[in-house]
Amino acid sequence: MIDPSENPELWDFLSSLHSGELLTGTIAAIEPFGVFVALDDGPDHPLFPGVGFITYPELSWTPFNEASEVLHVGQRVSCEFLQFDTWNGEARLSLRATRPDPFQLFADGIEVGQELQGRVTEILTFGVIVEVADGIEGLIHVSELAGTPCQGTQGVVRPGAYITVVVTGLDRQRRTVSLSQKRTSKGSP
Structure with a gap:
């Protein structure tokens, strides 16, 4: 733990910041647990290469x-x-x-019932993952596959295959897309 009494300049700086404020700086170090940022207006940190820190989930x-x-390292960034x-x-x-957020941009242009083309990225026991836009994947539950119910996911589709799907649900909060292959105008891959 960093002692505030030994680092009053650091504590004063960090205490003055407000949630949502935009800060600029330079990437100082990339570690397996996150990224350190040397903030333009911030003091030096007594232990770390920068007073700013980005966890991996907050990178992209x-x-x-x-x-x-x-x-x-060395790249200039603006962070919240x-x-x-x-x-x-x-x-x-x-x-x-x-x-x-690419998911929100995707959701703005999609409606439930809309047909899309997608690429199968993964076969699971309970369904199939399909990439329906760059970086946006949805799930076809096994019950929504065009094959016979006894087939499950086996042999119905293959990874890498392009298929037609229908959007059956879109959850902006959970960032999920539900799909159906059965409900397409073709009803099959």
Whole structure:
């Protein structure tokens, strides 16, 4: 824990920040547990390479394998301040909050009942995952597949195959898309 009495400049700076405030800085280090940001107006941190910190989920709306796919050391960034981490004495930040949410943009242009083309990305025992837009995936429950009910997911579709689906549900809060292959105008892949 960072002692406030030993780091009054740091504590004063972090205490002055407000949730939602936009902060700028430079990526100082990328670690397996998150990304440190040297904030332009912030003091040096007594232990870390930057007073700002971004957890991996706050880096991007879309999935990634490594932080280096999203940013690099030395890169200038603008981030939204989330909260003051009093244990580590750092500003928790979000990079993704400064960018449009692709799921919400997708949801704005889609209606329940609309047919879409999608690529099968994964076969599960209870259904099939289909990418219906760049970085947007939906689930076809096994009961909504065009094959016979006794087939389950086996042999109905293959990963990589392009199929027609119908949007049966869209949950903006949970960021989920429910799909059907049965209810398409074709009723099959």
